[in-house]
Amino acid sequence: MSLDRRNFIKTLGVAGVTLAVGKSTVASVTKGTNIEFYGMLYDSTRCVGCQTCENVCAEVHGLPAPEGTPKVGVVRKTDEKHRTVVNSYKTSKGDLFVKKQCMHCNEPACAAACLTQAMHKTKEGPVIWRGNKCMGCRYCMVSCPFDMPKFEYHSPNPKIEKCTMCYERIKEGGKPACAENCPAEAITFGKRRDLIKEARKRICEKPDQYSDQIYGERETGGTGFIYQAPVPYNELGFNTHLQNSSYPALSKGFLYSVPSIFVLVPPILLGIHEATKDNHIKEGEENE
Template sequence: MDRRRFFATAGTAAGTLLHMKKSEAANAKEGKEFVGVLVDTTRCIGCRACEVACSVAWNNFVPDVKNDNALDHRRDTSDKQYTVVNRFKTEKGDVFVKRQCMHCWQAACVAMCLVNAMYKTKEGPVTWNGEKCLGCRFCMVACPFDIPKAEYLSWNPRIMKCHMCYERLQEGKKPACVEACPADALMFGQKRELMEIARHRVYSHPDKYVHQIYGEQEAGGTGWLYLSAVPFDQIGFRTDLGTTPYPEYTKQFLVSVPLVLFGVPALLLGLSELSDRKNEVRESEGWTETGADE
């Protein structure tokens, strides 16, 4: 860490301590507000153009959309594809749901990573850095959405997951899947704006949508947001994840670590002194000061 970065970090830390709200507002002004994507499952036509665009953009396995009949069975993202579309038969007909990394506001995988290989960028995407990764796969344990996937059959495995086309975002482009969507089911933007659009759609069509925006609160809030015509548990979403950001579950432990390191050695040293027979004052010596000095 060079000196400038150190001061920057120290400054940020101090700023966080002193006035957290203010620094959040400052981040927002500098254009560092989190971006995300709003997925309107009522608009998705299941063409899987997003799957193809994603795989083409990142050199992954490109599915043969016309012939592979992949919609007939449930699929999951894999070490070969960052995103997949599934079909669900519901009371309101076929519903197509795109699945990829949710880009949590406070991501469990990022908090779990001991080398910052999983990294939450200031723009919002959660990225993975193979130069740092140990391949311990605890990100996969931590992720409540089961998104990170490991290349098990490689001597040098990568952790494969959507990174919201972070490189494209930096060039000012949209994620590849959003750009490819012919049905306007995907909308890219800042989460704040997307939330307003999503609420607007729900309130102006109260019969068309369930009154929940998946990702607003789930696991502490995610970058990707979903609208649906049917309850979310019917289209493959876990609804038991809670609204607590996952890193909060380890926060108490992480705070107690320095507490233990401060307190326990002193306690043990004290116990050791107490149990040391050499320190006992013999009765004949009494409570004199000279006795204490020895």
């Protein structure tokens, strides 16, 4: 019996650890809403579809030059060699360009999904990938509502590729390459809060030119990359059915149940085991 007890105590120990773990989960999910994140504002009314952003992005990150040009009816996608693409859409207000890349969510599903924190929401705002931690499970890809992390399927040492908002440049006080080089000033870099103010100002000043909605202000609990456009966003290939609350919150219910189960179930099982011990003896007697 002494061994049983020791095992039981060990079980409780693990339960304790899980409890602590449960708490830090809460912290990592809710933290961040009060921190001033950097972000980018993209104005589709200004974009001329010149692909400068695509070109400088490839250059800065040592990736192959972009393939193809924005054409109506053709939806190009970011992939493991291209972190950003510009597409053209036929809309109710004429042909419009839209740039696509990682949205740098305030509460990123990819980072909550990552079991090694290789996907990481930095305190500056960019969501980055850290190769020394990543095991290549691709759970970030399953979880991302925008399907932005891309995987090198044809490499024995594969990386996850996606826009990092040029985190290295931001740390040195610089701007993301696309924002710095955009000739049409369609991409503005700054504190997310200021960008939303700026976007609202533009809507107020030219209400006919802009849709009331700022895509990314609320989607998935808010994104770092936010959009302005003259038309409803479903005309521009955006998923307008995404929930406005955080995606990590979807698995919170399950994660919260873990400490309770760990604390409650083992003692109950031990209790039932002790209570039914007689069955064993009775059955033994019958057999004899």
